[in-house]
Structures are given as structure tokens and as C-alpha cells.
Amino acid sequence: MGGTEKRGLDREERGAAYHYQEKRPRLASVIQAVMDGRLLLAEVQRKMEPTLRKIVREEVQIGIASMVESLKREVKHSLVCAVENTLPRVVEATLPRVVEATLPRVVEASMSEFLRNNPVPELGTPRMATSPRQEGSVERRYRLRFNKRLKTPLFTGSTVLADDDSQVVMELVDEKNHVISVGPEASAKVDIVVLEGDFRREGERWGAEEFDAAVIKERPGRRPLITGDQSLTLRNGRAVINDLSFTDNSSWIRSRKFQLGARMADDTMRALVKEAKTESFGVKDHRGELYRKHYPPSLRDDVWRLERIGKDGAFHKRLASLGVHNVEDFLRVVTRDTDWIRKELGNAMSNRMWEDVIAHAKTVILNGKFYIYWLPGMEGRGVLLDNIYQVLGFINPDNSVTPVDKVPDEEKPIQERFKEQAYADYEKIVEHDGRPLIDATTGQAMPRPINITAAGKPPDAAQSRPANAPEIVVDQRLLPMIPTPRPVSVRQSQR
DNA sequence: TGACTGTGCGAACCTATCTA
DNA sequence: TAGATAGGTTCGCACAGTCA
Incomplete structure (x- = not known):
């Protein structure tokens, strides 16, 4: 047994193993790979981008430093002092923006020039006019979204559903959240993937590369992490996720949580459409549901x-x-x-x-049945109880019932003895045969048994269940009905 | 043959009680 | 009062049986 790798053990190491960061490739090796035809355009761009980013940053820094030097020479000493005091902060504040604004154009220009000078027949014409890899480089016009929150917690083998038990629908929307129902994007293919639980929050920005880096694969030697509808085709901008389930729990991942993600299958589409993700959630072993x-x-x-x-x-x-x-x-x-x-x-x-x-x-829902203990040797007298043998009242010889809270004080001692006798002889308690039971004090039908909590109040299931427990709605129509009472002589208070 | 299901085992975790 | 200990629950892993 793999007992040495139980809960809490080696999670960090395992998490680290699954978050292996690829080393930055050398520019020469990338170029060589392209020349050999081993890399596709997307791969080339992904691998070269860090290097190009570094080159651009260095060039911008050199340019700014040079500018500062010429400024220094041209202004008077006092002005130089002022510049020296303020410029570093200005540079620090503006440099990232300069790099961000410059990098995409430089990358694009470099890629085009690189491919012009190094034609690779299999790659064909460069088709990516924009880079989806970096959020902010080009604002993506559309985004995918899951139409509802997922029902959680999820269990291995169980179908992924929305929190209202409906099917989850994938939608393509614009910045105003209007569903895009026409155009090539509205009938594109979408891949469903599993993401690390701590990957970004809703509303945060991310790039396609960051999104891809957060995708989780199954553990070695295991089945694919999710089975079912992993590849969807949008129809008028929508696609229903019919059958998707997890094969493995989420305890082995660093955050112990997953998120579901969705991305356009086509790289060109990804330049236009931002990926979707759900809230993070835990996936538990199926037995957790079985034993819930x-x-x-x-x-x-x-x-x-x-x-x-x-x-x-x-x-x-x-x-x-x-x-x-x-x-x-x-x-x-x-x-x-x-x-x-x-x-x-x-x-x-x-x-x-x-x-x-x-x-x-005591939060249990009673089914409304009455039970009776007939007192031996006392013709027509009995104790009326509910499902769980709480005393509701005492049956009189005329078939009426004195509710337990309306027993006259002088009768309470004897009624208490009746109750004790019923409990001592509980095996003789029988289910009520359906005869009408009339409240002796009001003449109305006896109320159906209700739940009594320890505090003496009907339970509030929503309050008593834990926050993560599912809400169960009981259809009261399915509960047995108390027989309709016949009008009978009402036993008046004779004592 | 692979997926699914049920179950035994054992470690982690939770909580209360005991003891110094 | 804090740490040690004990008893019980939860849940992950692994394995065997079944089924398509």
C-alpha cells in the first residue's frame, strides 16, 4: 500500500512536480529547430518571446540611459540635480508600460523578418497578425463564459452540473455580455480543460500562455483527468456541456482545488476570444458522495x-x-x-x-403519521404519539383527543403515568388506523405532527445544515395526508 | 482489456479527556 | 493551562470482481 503518501504528505513536492517550469530556450536552439522543421509557428513564437522580450527591455533601457546622459550634459548643474532626483522614479514608473507597448510590435516584426529570411515550407505564411499570448497586447473582443456556477463539491464519476442541477452551457459573449450568435466564432470548437485551483480570480486579466500554463494533466499512470464532453462545438455561440466528469480527486494538487477552463481550439480564434474559467472547487472521492x-x-x-x-x-x-x-x-x-x-x-x-x-x-422531516398506545384495561383510552414517539395527546373514550399542552393541571400526574407506561411497553405502540382524530378542546381535526427541535421550535433545515451541505427540498405533497375528519360530537370540558 | 464499482486498510484529522 | 493520549471519523489508495 502507498501508505507513506497519505494526506498532507509530500503535497508541496508533488505540487512542484506538476508545476514544472520549462527552462527558457536559447535563441540559437530555437532557430535551429525551426530550420529543421521541428517547430510550428506557434511554438516558435512562444519559445522566442522571452528572449525577444529581454532584448527589447535592454534596448529600451539603453535608449533611456543615453537620453539621460545627453540631457545631463545640456542642462545646468541645478537642473541636473533635479533630473537626477526625479528621473529614476519616472523611468521606473514608465519602463514597464514602454516595454508592454513596444514588445508586441517588435515580436511581430521580428517574427515576420525571421520567417522571411528563413523560409520553412511546412509552416506556410505566417497567419497570426496578433498575439493572444499576452493580455493587453491586443484587447480580445470576445470571451467564453460558463453560464452558471458549478454545483459543488464535485465527486469523481459524477456529472458536472450547474448549482441548480441544470446543464452548464458554454457561451461566447462580447464585452457587453451579449451572446455572439453569428460569425465564424459562433460555431467554433472549444476545448474544456482543468486548471489549477488558484489560477486567477474572476475579472482578472490573463494571457493565453498563462492560461495554458495553468492547465493540469492527469497523474502519471492514470486515466485522463476529465472524461466526456471535453471538446465542444458552439452552435449560435452556445454549447451545452452534457456529460463531463472527473476521474480523480483534487487533493493531490497544491491548492487542493481545480477550476474548469474553456479555450478556443483554434489558435487564430484564441487571438480574438478570451478563455473562460469557473470558480475553484474541490473534487472528492466518489465515496464521499456515497457516504455523504x-x-x-x-x-x-x-x-x-x-x-x-x-x-x-x-x-x-x-x-x-x-x-x-x-x-x-x-x-x-x-x-x-x-x-x-x-x-x-x-x-x-x-x-x-x-x-x-x-x-x-431532529431536523428530520416527519411524515405526519399518528401512533397510538392503547392503555390496557382502560376501554377507549390511549396515548397519541407521532413518528418518533413524542406524545401529542391523550385519547378519550369518546374518540376525541386532549392535546398534551391542554391537559388540565389536575390530570397531568395521571397522564404522565400513561406516557411512562406507553414508553415502558413501547412494543405495543401501533400505527393509527386512520379514524378521524378531533381535538377535544377546539373541535378541530388534530394537527399533523410537526418537527420539534431541541429548542422546542420547528427546525429550519437551511439553518441547521452546514454551509456546504446541499439544500434538499421536500415535496410536502408526497407526504401522507391525515384522513379528513368527520363531524362528531365534540367532547366539551366536563370537569 | 479497460472502465467501473465495492471494499479493506491505514494515515490524517478532529475532539474530548487526562495529567503534570 | 498546555501537551499527551485515546477514541472515532473521514478519506485516499489499492485491489479484486464484474461488465461491456
Whole structure:
């Protein structure tokens, strides 16, 4: 097993390995490669640019230095002093701009002259009038964009979707964000690539070369990092990403995050169209999704879907041995005897962990069913409970129900004994047969059981789930309905 | 044969408790 | 109070079985 290379180990080294920077090629070797026909035009330009940039910078510096010297000779001593004090700052401030403004023209002119003097038949006529390699050299008129944010976190093997579960659409837009639907660009091919997670922020400028340098390839010996729609063809400026998934997690990369990027497949198009990228996101092992906790959990979820209870972990095994297999089982046993189940889990379950488990479990959506414990030897009397055996009220012989919060004070001791008896004899609790249940104090149908949190309030799933947990919307129409009540004689308060 | 899926193993990580 | 320790969870890796 590769146990020596676990989490946190050698990440920097691995990151560095994947960010191997190509050494700057010597001009002579580049020229030789071109003459041999081993380099394509784009490669030539990419390899020569650093050298040419250096030459231009040196020439500009020499020119400025020469100018300063002649100025010095021509002005009086006092003026020379002033110039000496201010010029360095001026030069420092203007030099980068001078270089940036000069470099593209020099590169272009040098390339043309170089290729005129060194004709390479396979290369044909130089076609790149502008360089997309440097943002700012030529403003790219259009840009690609992902129409929506991605749904995160992503898992290996899962299809990449937008945060609203729709498909992600690639769009070609202009500077006013209008989709370009006509012209050759609107039906061009687009490549989808994976980028390093810390590559630029939204709105920042970058050049094509920087973008390409941030592209991540799969780890050695592994399948391609993404599979599916890696090559799209725009139709009227749009292309749907139907089926794209990651084959590997993002933990091995320095930033531990990826971004999806999109670039025009054709170099000519890249001179006109800026690349797109998404926000950075983590890609987790597929098992992370398989074992993911549910927010909120459902009554039928395995108990390990609750926070702090690991699948096949110690608590899961202990609960299973006690007959607690799902969230409903767990909540029922908690309602009946919190102290007992708490002790059964042992000291390893700290108070804080216990609070987390309970808080998560109580965000469950109840299904609205009623349960009844019929008191033995007391004809027609029973205890009305919800799914998780919280007492809702007490059933009277006339089939009406006194809600638990409306029990007269003088009856509370005996009702408390009924409740304890129900919990002690819980195996005889049965699901309600559907007869109408009428609130004895209002004459209205008994309200359907609602969720009661530890704080005594209905849970707010959006508040209780962690920030990164997906929001689950429960369709209330799918929940069982309480039978429509028949008008029956309302039990008036007779005591 | 390669991709996919399930699972065992073990290291990293988190949290609470213990102890000096 | 801070460091050590212990117990539990999470997650990456590797491997075996299955399937197209």
C-alpha cells in the first residue's frame, strides 16, 4: 500500500512536480529547430518571446540611459540635480508600460523578418497578425463564459452540473455580455480543460500562455483527468456541456482545488476570444458522495447518515447491536429514554458530539403519521404519539383527543403515568388506523405532527445544515395526508 | 482489456479527556 | 493551562470482481 503518501504528505513536492517550469530556450536552439522543421509557428513564437522580450527591455533601457546622459550634459548643474532626483522614479514608473507597448510590435516584426529570411515550407505564411499570448497586447473582443456556477463539491464519476442541477452551457459573449450568435466564432470548437485551483480570480486579466500554463494533466499512470464532453462545438455561440466528469480527486494538487477552463481550439480564434474559467472547487472521492450525510435526514435513512456517526464505525455498530438501524429508530429510542441510549454509546461519545447528533437527527422531516398506545384495561383510552414517539395527546373514550399542552393541571400526574407506561411497553405502540382524530378542546381535526427541535421550535433545515451541505427540498405533497375528519360530537370540558 | 464499482486498510484529522 | 493520549471519523489508495 502507498501508505507513506497519505494526506498532507509530500503535497508541496508533488505540487512542484506538476508545476514544472520549462527552462527558457536559447535563441540559437530555437532557430535551429525551426530550420529543421521541428517547430510550428506557434511554438516558435512562444519559445522566442522571452528572449525577444529581454532584448527589447535592454534596448529600451539603453535608449533611456543615453537620453539621460545627453540631457545631463545640456542642462545646468541645478537642473541636473533635479533630473537626477526625479528621473529614476519616472523611468521606473514608465519602463514597464514602454516595454508592454513596444514588445508586441517588435515580436511581430521580428517574427515576420525571421520567417522571411528563413523560409520553412511546412509552416506556410505566417497567419497570426496578433498575439493572444499576452493580455493587453491586443484587447480580445470576445470571451467564453460558463453560464452558471458549478454545483459543488464535485465527486469523481459524477456529472458536472450547474448549482441548480441544470446543464452548464458554454457561451461566447462580447464585452457587453451579449451572446455572439453569428460569425465564424459562433460555431467554433472549444476545448474544456482543468486548471489549477488558484489560477486567477474572476475579472482578472490573463494571457493565453498563462492560461495554458495553468492547465493540469492527469497523474502519471492514470486515466485522463476529465472524461466526456471535453471538446465542444458552439452552435449560435452556445454549447451545452452534457456529460463531463472527473476521474480523480483534487487533493493531490497544491491548492487542493481545480477550476474548469474553456479555450478556443483554434489558435487564430484564441487571438480574438478570451478563455473562460469557473470558480475553484474541490473534487472528492466518489465515496464521499456515497457516504455523504443527509440534510435533513429522512426517517428511513441509515443511522450513519447522521453527523458524528461513521458508516461501519464504532457508534454505528453499537447502535445496530441495540436494534437502532435508521434515523426513525434512533429518534424513537432518544424520545423514550435519552439517558439510556446516551450511556450505551459510552464515553467516546462526548457531550458535544451527542448534541451534534441530536441536533442533526431532529431536523428530520416527519411524515405526519399518528401512533397510538392503547392503555390496557382502560376501554377507549390511549396515548397519541407521532413518528418518533413524542406524545401529542391523550385519547378519550369518546374518540376525541386532549392535546398534551391542554391537559388540565389536575390530570397531568395521571397522564404522565400513561406516557411512562406507553414508553415502558413501547412494543405495543401501533400505527393509527386512520379514524378521524378531533381535538377535544377546539373541535378541530388534530394537527399533523410537526418537527420539534431541541429548542422546542420547528427546525429550519437551511439553518441547521452546514454551509456546504446541499439544500434538499421536500415535496410536502408526497407526504401522507391525515384522513379528513368527520363531524362528531365534540367532547366539551366536563370537569 | 479497460472502465467501473465495492471494499479493506491505514494515515490524517478532529475532539474530548487526562495529567503534570 | 498546555501537551499527551485515546477514541472515532473521514478519506485516499489499492485491489479484486464484474461488465461491456
